[in-house]
Amino acid sequence: MLYLDSKFMEVALPIIEHKEYQQMRYIKHHDESVFEHSMKVAYRAYQIAYKRNLDWKSTIRGALLHDFFLYKFKKCFSLRIITDSIKHTIVHPIIAFENAVKYFELNKKEENIIKGHMFPFGFPKSREAWIVSFVDKYIAVFEYSSNFKKMLFGKQPAFQSE
Ligand SMILES: [Fe+2]
Ligand SMILES: [Fe+2]
Numbered sequence: 001m002l003y004l005d006s007k008f009m010e011v012a013l014p015i016i017e018h019k020e021y022q023q024m025r026y027i028k029h030h031d032e033s034v035f036e037h038s039m040k041v042a043y044r045a046y047q048i049a050y051k052r053n054l055d056w057k058s059t060i061r062g063a064l065l066h067d068f069f070l071y072k073f074k075k076c077f078s079l080r081i082i083t084d085s086i087k088h089t090i091v092h093p094i095i096a097f098e099n100a101v102k103y104f105e106l107n108k109k110e111e112n113i114i115k116g117h118m119f120p121f122g123f124p125k126s127r128e129a130w131i132v133s134f135v136d137k138y139i140a141v142f143e144y145s146s147n148f149k150k151m152l153f154g155k156q157p158a159f160q161s162e
Pocket of ligand 2: 037041066067136
């Protein structure tokens, strides 16, 4: 359990308790909030990095901040969604990084974890950055499929982002 892991929480707490970071609880992403998504990515990436004796602290911090874009991304059935989605895909790692450096001090590895997580639109330069990029995509697939199931069974309007 993520919240019971003291090593993880010790590194994560200064970020997740921050007032600006808490805003991510109210921004929908895939099937849940950006906060929940980022916590899941950070925890899974941390478990992998820790097992491999890598820089798990930077992995947690970079992963927590990889989607720190702080804007609501509306999705609805229209042609605009294609251009908006492409724009968001390319630009949000840069926006996340710009927001992150306003509130937190980042090392070079954490910077690249954020900027490079949308491979092939960004390029991960460390094993930790590759782990976060991979875990992010892996978790996103489950979140999208859960969202799709809810759409099919009518528990939530299709592709509603707020
Ligand atoms: Fe992202
Ligand atoms: Fe993500």
